[in-house]
Amino acid sequence: MVFLIFVFIGRESLPVFLGKTDTATAKFIPVDQMDHLTPEQLRQYLLLSPAEFKGKSREFLRHKMELREEEAKESGDNKDAAINTTRWRYMLRPYQWSDYNRPEFIWQPRGEIQKFNIIPLVVGSLKVTTVALLISVPLSLAAAIFVSQLCPVRIRELIKPGIELLAGIPSVVLGFFALNVMAGVLQGIFHYRSALNALLAGAALGLAVVPVVFSIAEDALTSVPRSYVQAALALGSSRWQAAWQVVVPAAVPGIFAAIVLGFGRAIGETMIVLMASGNAGVMSWSLLDSARTITATIAAELGEAVQGSPHYRVLFMIGVLLFVVTFLSNLAGELVMQRLKGRLEGKR
Amino acid sequence: MNAVQHPDLRIGRPNWASVFFTGLTGLATFLILAILALILGNALYHGWSNFNWRFLTGGTAKGMFSGGNGIWPMIYGTSARVILMTIFVMPVGVITAIYLTEYAPSGSLLTRFIRSAVNNLAGVPSIVFGLFGLGFFISFIGRNMDAALNPGVEAPVWGKPALIWASLTLAVMTLPVVIVATEESLRAIPQGLREASLALGATKLETVVKIVLPQALPGIMTGAILAIGRAAGEVAPILFTGAAYYMASLPHALSDQFMDLGYHIFILSTQSPNVTETRPIAYATVLALLLLTFSLNLVAILIRARMRSKMRAMH
Numbered sequence: 001m002v003f004l005i006f007v008f009i010g011r012e013s014l015p016v017f018l019g020k021t022d023t024a025t026a027k028f029i030p031v032d033q034m035d036h037l038t039p040e041q042l043r044q045y046l047l048l049s050p051a052e053f054k055g056k057s058r059e060f061l062r063h064k065m066e067l068r069e070e071e072a073k074e075s076g077d078n079k080d081a082a083i084n085t086t087r088w089r090y091m092l093r094p095y096q097w098s099d100y101n102r103p104e105f106i107w108q109p110r111g112e113i114q115k116f117n118i119i120p121l122v123v124g125s126l127k128v129t130t131v132a133l134l135i136s137v138p139l140s141l142a143a144a145i146f147v148s149q150l151c152p153v154r155i156r157e158l159i160k161p162g163i164e165l166l167a168g169i170p171s172v173v174l175g176f177f178a179l180n181v182m183a184g185v186l187q188g189i190f191h192y193r194s195a196l197n198a199l200l201a202g203a204a205l206g207l208a209v210v211p212v213v214f215s216i217a218e219d220a221l222t223s224v225p226r227s228y229v230q231a232a233l234a235l236g237s238s239r240w241q242a243a244w245q246v247v248v249p250a251a252v253p254g255i256f257a258a259i260v261l262g263f264g265r266a267i268g269e270t271m272i273v274l275m276a277s278g279n280a281g282v283m284s285w286s287l288l289d290s291a292r293t294i295t296a297t298i299a300a301e302l303g304e305a306v307q308g309s310p311h312y313r314v315l316f317m318i319g320v321l322l323f324v325v326t327f328l329s330n331l332a333g334e335l336v337m338q339r340l341k342g343r344l345e346g347k348r
Numbered sequence: 349m350n351a352v353q354h355p356d357l358r359i360g361r362p363n364w365a366s367v368f369f370t371g372l373t374g375l376a377t378f379l380i381l382a383i384l385a386l387i388l389g390n391a392l393y394h395g396w397s398n399f400n401w402r403f404l405t406g407g408t409a410k411g412m413f414s415g416g417n418g419i420w421p422m423i424y425g426t427s428a429r430v431i432l433m434t435i436f437v438m439p440v441g442v443i444t445a446i447y448l449t450e451y452a453p454s455g456s457l458l459t460r461f462i463r464s465a466v467n468n469l470a471g472v473p474s475i476v477f478g479l480f481g482l483g484f485f486i487s488f489i490g491r492n493m494d495a496a497l498n499p500g501v502e503a504p505v506w507g508k509p510a511l512i513w514a515s516l517t518l519a520v521m522t523l524p525v526v527i528v529a530t531e532e533s534l535r536a537i538p539q540g541l542r543e544a545s546l547a548l549g550a551t552k553l554e555t556v557v558k559i560v561l562p563q564a565l566p567g568i569m570t571g572a573i574l575a576i577g578r579a580a581g582e583v584a585p586i587l588f589t590g591a592a593y594y595m596a597s598l599p600h601a602l603s604d605q606f607m608d609l610g611y612h613i614f615i616l617s618t619q620s621p622n623v624t625e626t627r628p629i630a631y632a633t634v635l636a637l638l639l640l641t642f643s644l645n646l647v648a649i650l651i652r653a654r655m656r657s658k659m660r661a662m663h
Contacts, residue, residue: 138376139376139379139380140376140380142372142373142375142376142377143373143376143377143380145373146370146373146374146376146377147377150370150373150374151374151377159377159381161649161653162380162381162384163380163381163384164645164649165384165642165645165646165649166380166383166384168577168578168581168641168642168644168645169384169387169581169638169641170580170581170582170583170610170637170638170641171581171582171583171584172581172583172610172611172613172614172637173387173391173581173610173613173634173637173638174387175614175617176613176617176630176634177387177390177391179617179618180617180627180630180631181386181390207383207387210380214380238363238365238366239366239370240365240366240367240369240370241365241366244369261471264471264473265471267473268471268472268473268474268475268476269473270473270474270475270583270584271583271584271610271614274614275614275617275618295473295475295584298475298478298479299475299478299584299587302478302479302482302587302588303587303588316479316483319475319476319479322473322475322476323472323473323476326471326472326473326476327468327471327472329471330467330468330470330471330472331464331468333471334464334467334468
């Protein structure tokens with residue numbers, strides 16, 4: 001029986017394991033597509049559909065390749081055509097493409113020359129996430145302090161399920177709300193150009209992060225032993241003083257964990273940013289410009305990327321990037337939280 | 349006796365600060381709840397007029413974006429994937445939780461490893477599960493099934509987005525929810541109950557199956573309901589693993605694609621050629637999805653609250 005259960009455990013942890021290995025293979029990007037071509041790559045290089053490609057003679061393919069070469073020579077002024085845009089150099093650093101007058105970061109997987117610079121996506125994700133955290137962290141920490149320390153027990157029993165319900169709102173609904181209600185309100189306040197931008201996406205994302213930060217911070221604050229508060233109160237401090245100067249400092253690691261886990265949630269959220277951020281793949285630090293995040297890019301483009309194509313591989317690669325980032329932030333939050341609880345329980 | 353005045357406590361400080369900050373944090377709490385109420389009220393206000401029986405049971409014969417359409421295919425698709433997911437996730441999740449609480453030596457390396465794996469699984473972004481579903485279930489398992497079952501056939505049967513792959517992806521995603529809820533309910537059972545059973549000569553297995561599990565049933569139910577509530581609203585994991593933009597008929601087989609409520613909301617609000625005409629149906633669809641997930645969550649919260657107070661009474 002124990003053995004059987006072990007098998008089930010194996011089966012259960014398998015997805016985690018395979019999830020890692022499987023997406024990690026996507027990191028492998030054909031470095032020199034021009035030279036070492038598998039049939040599949042050849043097919044893609046020649047822009048043939050599988051049905052067209054099948055059963056074609058070598059001569060035909062060679063002829064096709066020659067045609068392609070001629071085409072390439074004709075557009076010889078376009079030096080970009082010879083570049084393998086999936087090299088790290090082109091994905092991470094700015095490059096002066098032939099139609100541009102200065103080096104730029106560009107994500108543009110469609111078109112003749114696919115440009116896979118992931119920096120705009122990373123910046124977009126960070127922008128939106130920062131806005132979300134700036135909005136949600138103060139709000140939810142204040143609420144957590146209120147609920148765990150200051151308010152009467154009966155009100156707490158009412159508020160907590162309410163915030164749990166907020167966690168239950170599907171993100172697509174939050175995205176819809178952002179699109180139909182918040183977009184108009186925010187534009188009325190700030191009068192910016194594009195209705196869909198990083199600010200809007202961040203604000204909507206903040207709503208999704210609030211329950212995460214709240215529940216973990218609240219958990220951390222409640223796990224501070226009651227005796228701390230009682231001691232502070234006995235010394236004549238008010239409830240607020242006890243909460244702010246005794247409980248909060250004791251729970252600081254937990255609050256940190258809450259923020260880190262909130263960050264993990266925010267950077268991994270897909271539907272809200274897909275609907276509300278505008279999705280322009282241009283590098284910009286401005287909050288009022290449209291932004292494109294890692295998650296939204298995957299969601300929007302994977303459906304149309306040809307399986308096995310460089311585009312497809314790059315999308316999986318940024319998926320791995322996302323996975324690693326969230327994994328590390330979750331791990332950090334988890335460890336801090338465990339240590340805090342251990343310490344507080346040990347002290348009791 | 350002289351009170352020792354701790355410098356950090358500043359006892360002489362006027363009390364207005366306390367009142368002010370209590371009010372401020374209370375305001376923040378109120379703001380969060382107000383936003384929640386606003387979202388619900390907004391959906392209810394705009395969605396109600398179109399939310400009727402014909403809308404819920406009608407098909408999409410009249411074009412996706414205009415009025416007079418129903419959302420039955422989406423309700424059907426969402427229910428199908430959620431039910432399948434429950435079938436996949438419950439046995440694995442419950443058995444894992446039983447192992448972790450009843451059998452695994454607490455504090456051993458393996459137990460800690462499994463725990464942290466479960467916790468980390470809970471924090472993985474849903475889009476990554478979508479990638480995983482595509483990469484593992486469709487590209488790996490599906491392709492190989494195609495190659496093994498009907499070799500030489502061009503059109504893939506399993507190696508493409510399908511109902512079953514979407515359900516499996518969601519099952520992997522909701523596994524931590526089920527495990528955590530089941531574990532919690534197993535822990536809430538007094539140790540004395542187990543000891544009494546063992547003392548009467550029952551084996552460990554008999555104790556677990558006949559004594560512990562029935563007691564833990566409400567908690568396990570809560571886990572299932574929470575998992576369903578979470579999965580019903582998720583769109584990102586099924587984007588590439590099974591959801592279809594449009595389908596003329598309901599899914600008949602596990603290898604069919606399906607239409608989905610959440611994905612439909614996304615399509616209605618971003619792809620519509622005529623936004624003003626589509627908005628009322630979009631609102632009604634949002635209302636339907638919200639009612640579905642909220643009623644599930646509410647039931648789960650209520651069961652859990654009752655369980656906790658019962659547990660408090662026991663200890």
